[in-house]
Amino acid sequence: MIVAEHVHKSFGKLHVLKDVSLTVEQGEVVVIIGPSGSGKSTFLRCLNYLETIDKGYITVGGQPVGKRKLPDGRIVDDNRKNIYRLRSQIGMVFQRFNLFPHQTALQNVMEGPVTVSKIPVAEARARAEALLAKVGLADKSHAYPIQLSGGQQQRVAIARALAMQPKVMLFDEPTSALDPELVGEVLAVIKDLARDGMTMVVVTHEMGFAREVADKVVFMDNGQILEESPPHVIFNRPAHPRTREFLSKIL
């Protein structure tokens, strides 16, 4: 579903991603862990072209991200329409929710289907109401983000991403901005999605969640993927000394 090959990315002189390669199969849940500043967010953002990459190749659902192959085999920058369509098929959930504060929960969830997919408002509303119910917020449809707790806001944000019926969901530290007692409700929603077979890439520091849900845990450090294993392997017998060091600090 996602294939990233030899991805490089620099911000000016800062080499943030150094030859990152990762494959995510359909229905797989991949958890990315690693110290702050190791390039986890940047990598996620490259997957839906919020950042451009300097070298390498990424495809999502078989579609090259931001690139297009011409009939003569040359690879060129894709046109904007295709990039927008690709992004609409990739859901993204942010650490700081990024709900639209001038819209109610329901309007937030309807925004993508109505503005981007141009589906009829009544249909979008029905879809949004169903999704809010799915994340346990049927009674909060008409609340503005400011009236919701962090956990509730993040669940609305997940519903907003799901409303586009994405093939893949990307989560960038979805619980890091939450009070500890609100982490569980958000993780429960993500676990539900995993059970439904959603393909997901989740950056998180919640090791219990990773152990339980991940098919594969990826350890990133200093712009490189140092280790990539099933959770029981990486948590019990980490192969790389840096992984061991990181896990001993965090567990």
Added chain:
Amino acid sequence: MNGRDFRALKYLMLLTGCKTLRIGPIDIEFLLVILPVLLKGALITIELTVLAIFFGTIIGLFVALMKISRFKILAAIGSFYTWVIRGIPLLVQLFILYYGLAQYLDIQLSPKAAAILGLSICGGAYIAEIIRAGIQSIDKGQMEAALSLGMSYAQAMRRVILPQAYRRLLPPMGNEFIALMKDTSLVSVITMVELMRSGILLNTTYFRSMEIYLTVGVIYLIMTTFFICIINRLEKRLAISDGE
């Protein structure tokens, strides 16, 4: 007050030994003479203000979008515009538009056209700065969230960024609108007959500067106060619909 009432008033004044009825330095009888002329001028001032705000806001929005554009040339043009227009007094710009163009390019604008053009161009530069600051004050995560749903840059601006910026823009925009209203008095120098020029013309007939210009000032004060009230109303309404 009709003619008969007025005669009655005069009679009352004679009886009480009072020569004229005054508000401060203003003789009411004279006020009644100049007021119709000044109010007509005030209507023109309102017309100029509304048009300048309308065109100025359109110009301002475009220039603001240019200034934050990732296309360097557009950004440079936008910055050049605000730099030049905000750095030259409006009075000088009006002279260039009205007298300069006529002499140099044989383009004789009507006083009204020159006035609206000058006020819009100038207002546009200040409004552009206000809108730019408003847009840039919106958290970057908002644009990213919009783009990640598959919106185009234009859709994200229209649906997500501008509606939020708009609320923050109201107070500084209100100030700018009031400044524009007061600046319309400058177009009196290019023979545009609005409130200020009506006063000047009256004074060449009557030579009663204090009464005439004080009345002009009070009319401006009433108009700006009215404007402030409208803006305050709008702000309150938005705050409610914001759920805040």
